[in-house]
Amino acid sequence: MKNEQKFLLFVIVIGIISATFGSALAAEPILGEVTLTPEHPTKLSKITFTANIIGEDIKTVRIIVLECNATAGVCQNNRDNQTMQHIEGSLYRANITLDYTPASYIAYWVYVESNTGATTTLPDTHGVKLNLSVTSNNGNNDNGGEKSPGFEVVLFIAAVCGVVILLGRKRFR
Amino acid sequence: MISRIDDPPVLFLVFLFVFLIVFTGCTEEKSNTGEDFSFTTLDGETKHLIDFYGKVIVLDCMAVNCQPCMFQMFELKKISENYSKNDVTILSIDVWVSSGETASMLQDTINAFKNQLNMTLDWTFGLDDLQGTIQNTYASVGVPALYIFDKKGNIYYSHVGYEEYSSLAAKLDQVLSKV
Numbered sequence: 001m002k003n004e005q006k007f008l009l010f011v012i013v014i015g016i017i018s019a020t021f022g023s024a025l026a027a028e029p030i031l032g033e034v035t036l037t038p039e040h041p042t043k044l045s046k047i048t049f050t051a052n053i054i055g056e057d058i059k060t061v062r063i064i065v066l067e068c069n070a071t072a073g074v075c076q077n078n079r080d081n082q083t084m085q086h087i088e089g090s091l092y093r094a095n096i097t098l099d100y101t102p103a104s105y106i107a108y109w110v111y112v113e114s115n116t117g118a119t120t121t122l123p124d125t126h127g128v129k130l131n132l133s134v135t136s137n138n139g140n141n142d143n144g145g146e147k148s149p150g151f152e153v154v155l156f157i158a159a160v161c162g163v164v165i166l167l168g169r170k171r172f173r
Numbered sequence: 174m175i176s177r178i179d180d181p182p183v184l185f186l187v188f189l190f191v192f193l194i195v196f197t198g199c200t201e202e203k204s205n206t207g208e209d210f211s212f213t214t215l216d217g218e219t220k221h222l223i224d225f226y227g228k229v230i231v232l233d234c235m236a237v238n239c240q241p242c243m244f245q246m247f248e249l250k251k252i253s254e255n256y257s258k259n260d261v262t263i264l265s266i267d268v269w270v271s272s273g274e275t276a277s278m279l280q281d282t283i284n285a286f287k288n289q290l291n292m293t294l295d296w297t298f299g300l301d302d303l304q305g306t307i308q309n310t311y312a313s314v315g316v317p318a319l320y321i322f323d324k325k326g327n328i329y330y331s332h333v334g335y336e337e338y339s340s341l342a343a344k345l346d347q348v349l350s351k352v
Contacts, residue, residue, distance in 0.1 A: 064272060066238060073241035073335025074315040077272050100315070109238065111273060127238065 029055030029112045029120050032090065040133040041106070043067075046097045051110050054090050061092045062111045066127075067100035075107075076100040084110070098132075105131045207232075207320065207328045210307050212266050212299035215280055220299065223326065228262045229348055230322040231341070234312035236269035237278045241335040242317045246286065246294060251338040252345065253296055260349060263296035268308035268316060270301045323348050 032052030041047045049063050061084040068075040078099065084092035098106065107127040112120045209222045222230070233249060235242035249263055267279050279298060286292045301307040312318040314333045321330040321344050330344045 062273065064238060068239075068241065069315075069334070072333070073244065073317070074333055075236070075239040075241060076315040077236070077269055079272075082272070107238070107240065129240075 029053050029058060029114070031110055031112075034108070034110065034128070036130070041098065041130075042133045043103045044098050044101065046095060049084070049094050049096060049108070050087075051084060051092045052090050053092055053110070053112060055112070055114075057114045057116065058112055059115045060113045061086075062113070063094050063096070064109045064111065064127075065096050065098075066107045067098055067103035068105050068107065069100075069102040070104045072102065074102070076103075103132055105129055206326055207322055208310055209326075210310065212264075212301060212307065213276070214297065214299045215276055215283075220297075222264075222322075225262050225264065226322075226326045227324055229260060229324055229329075229345060230320075230326075231261060231263045231345070232311065232320040232322065233263065233265040234268045234307060234316055234318040234320075235265050236267055236272075236316050237274050237282050238269065239316050243282075245317045245319075245335050246292075248336065248338040248341060249296070250292060250294065252341060253294075255342070256345065261345060264299065265294075265296065266299045266301055266307055268301045268305065268312045268318075271303055271305035271308065274300075276300055321345065321348055323351065 030053070032054055034049060034051045037048040037050070038045070047065075049065075051061065051063070053061060062082045063084050064082060065078040065080075066075045067078055076099075078096055080094075080096045082094065082096075084094040087093050107129045109127040114120075207222065211219055211221050214220055222232075231249070231252060233242075233245065235245065246265075249265065252261065253263060267274050279300065283294050283298060286294050311320065312333075317333075317335060319330075319332045319336055319341070320328055321341075323329045329348045332340075
């Protein structure tokens with residue numbers, strides 16, 4: 001009889017623990033998939049992020065998008081509206097326009113805040129890194145990114161050409 | 174034949190010379206006094222930049238989510254190890270608080286360096302305010318943004334982006350030798 005009671009107690013305790021952890025796990029939001037449109041964005045382009053987030057008690061979903069230049073080792077935080085709108089079911093969406101000219105890659109995170117105030121970072125704290133496609137290369141960057149030749153080189157070449165032309169004209173006189 | 178100053182080619186060359194001096198002489202070194210700011214330390218204490226005057230200050234405007242900023246920590250660690258704390262003080266300020274970065278995230282990062290890399294980041298860490306005051310003043314272009322202030326609080330050097338120890342050390346040696 002005593003053994004039966006012990007067994008019953010054991011089952012009850014295990015049941016309570018399982019129920020507690022089970023409900024906690026169920027409350028933890030799960031990031032299914034984040035899709036980007038276009039799939040291979042370029043710098044200064046507009047990207048639509050669609051996140052599939054499964055979970056209960058979700059209050060807000062935010063997306064953080066960094067734009068970085070790998071050569072200079074600089075990152076800028078995209079300051080567009082970072083709240084993802086609830087579209088339907090488990091889908092959340094945000095439109096972000098990239099605005100950092102020297103960017104060579106982006107990194108993004110999804111933050112899910114529950115009604116209890118708990119915040120979950122998805123998929124993990126390291127974020128998702130994505131290299132930006134290169135469609136054109138203007139060469140000149142002027143806000144702290146790549147240290148490529150800028151406007152002064154063009155002006156210098158034009159000035160030298162001007163001197164050569166003027167000196168040439170004088171010799172012909 | 175002596176060229177006169179009002180000859181077009183000579184005038185042009187003079188103009189070119191002045192132009193090149195003015196426009197190609199841009200350096201990253203500045204000598205203006207940095208704007209004071211306040212920040213919150215990880216202990217919750219409010220500190221000001223001017224509290225650290227009297228030492229050379231390395232201001233590192235950083236963010237937890239910024240990968241190059243994490244690489245910058247290794248270079249700052251070398252400064253911490255190779256320069257006396259009586260001469261040089263390092264301030265790493267998280268300037269992306271307005272974007273959701275928190276004191277606990279910053280503390281987690283410091284802990285991760287200690288636990289996973291056995292590296293103690295033994296300098297002052299702090300956070301910008303929710304309005305992004307420091308970000309707007311010192312890191313509007315991006316992070317990491319590094320500044321070296323001389324002992325009087327003048328900005329001696331600034332750089333946006335990751336920078337190696339050797340380059341920072343050269344600037345620190347220069348500013349320390351001036352005193």
